[in-house]
Amino acid sequence: MFMPVGTQGTVKGLSPEELMGIGSQIVLANTYHLMLRPGEALVAAHGGLPGFTAYPGPFLTDSGGFQVMSLGHMRKISEEGVIFKSHIDGSRVELTPERSIQVQEALGADVIMAFDECPPYPAEPQYIRASLERTVRWLERCLSVKTRPDQALFAIVQGGVHEDLRRQSLQATLPFATPGFALGGLAVGESKDEMFPAVGFTAQHLPEDKPRYLMGVGHPEDLVAGIALGIDMFDCVYPTRTGRFGYALTDDGRLNMNSSAPRQQLLPIDPDCDCYACRHYTRAYLAHLLRAEEMLAPRMLSLHNLRYLHRLVERARTAIAEGHFFPWAREWGGRYFKGQR
Numbered sequence: 001m002f003m004p005v006g007t008q009g010t011v012k013g014l015s016p017e018e019l020m021g022i023g024s025q026i027v028l029a030n031t032y033h034l035m036l037r038p039g040e041a042l043v044a045a046h047g048g049l050p051g052f053t054a055y056p057g058p059f060l061t062d063s064g065g066f067q068v069m070s071l072g073h074m075r076k077i078s079e080e081g082v083i084f085k086s087h088i089d090g091s092r093v094e095l096t097p098e099r100s101i102q103v104q105e106a107l108g109a110d111v112i113m114a115f116d117e118c119p120p121y122p123a124e125p126q127y128i129r130a131s132l133e134r135t136v137r138w139l140e141r142c143l144s145v146k147t148r149p150d151q152a153l154f155a156i157v158q159g160g161v162h163e164d165l166r167r168q169s170l171q172a173t174l175p176f177a178t179p180g181f182a183l184g185g186l187a188v189g190e191s192k193d194e195m196f197p198a199v200g201f202t203a204q205h206l207p208e209d210k211p212r213y214l215m216g217v218g219h220p221e222d223l224v225a226g227i228a229l230g231i232d233m234f235d236c237v238y239p240t241r242t243g244r245f246g247y248a249l250t251d252d253g254r255l256n257m258n259s260s261a262p263r264q265q266l267l268p269i270d271p272d273c274d275c276y277a278c279r280h281y282t283r284a285y286l287a288h289l290l291r292a293e294e295m296l297a298p299r300m301l302s303l304h305n306l307r308y309l310h311r312l313v314e315r316a317r318t319a320i321a322e323g324h325f326f327p328w329a330r331e332w333g334g335r336y337f338k339g340q341r
């Protein structure tokens, strides 16, 4: 499944009603952002993320380590955890495995992530090894302070793009037998030629009967490739972010709604799409809204792009169930990349 990203408790510009209408199943929120603002106590005062956001859920929260490294200032990593300055007000903040679990329990997501370190890319194998070994010690600390039986904690397998380090992380992580496993340390700038072998190797060593979650991925072609390699769950800001920038995802590639051609096209973004935008608007209208900097434009492109990805994984799921995934994937890719040329 594809999980829309609602970093600060909202999938930017979309209402919960719209999200449910396009078939979103799990929304991702971020521990790092919500602990800094408004603080997990306020979310807890609403009974958790569903009461705070009016999105009934389920929710998944990332554990904060990745966001500290990409957003926090003056970070210092130690065995204890990470100390950093808030990107919002510069205040000194400490995030440890224990604190991350405490925040995620207060936020009340249904799936919470172990507090891990996503090594920078590139990084020396020795650094990646030391980091994955610490991530396993942090996993242990997360599990020892977890109190809510109604929340599923997913462990995160690290190891960069190195098969031997992935193997080492798997061997150390699998015994914790968490309800699901995430593939971390990827989609951090490495090439697809490096990422996908690591995805394939790791996924095949994860349990068949538990969800496999590839963090931070991705583009339509990355979802199809990830599904081919055994991935079940994805999240990425791409569909909403590229939608805000005026790009629409279709089976013929990405359509730049800022360009001149769509302004004359009295047809929907994607005639096969059942989203509100495709049922009510022409490309010409949406292109007009974009040029006029009307806020309906980024909203509707975000809505369509999310619906596109949900439909894409629905089609993949059907193809798998009917035993013809690979022919379907080849046909989809042939058309998608023909459009891109």
Ligand SMILES: O=c1[nH]cnc2cc3nc(NCCN4CCOCC4)[nH]c3cc12
Binding pocket: 062, 063, 065, 066, 116, 117, 118, 156, 183, 184, 185, 186, 187, 188, 215, 216, 217, 236, 237, 238
């Ligand atoms: O190891 C990880 N641990 C915990 N969370 C993560 C989140 C992650 N997100 C990405 N990639 C997403 C990168 N985005 C792509 C689109 O633009 C924003 C950044 N890689 C990730 C790795 C991890």
Ligand SMILES: [Zn+2]
Binding pocket: 269, 270, 273, 274, 275, 276, 277, 278, 279, 303, 304, 305, 307, 308
């Ligand atoms: Zn649509």
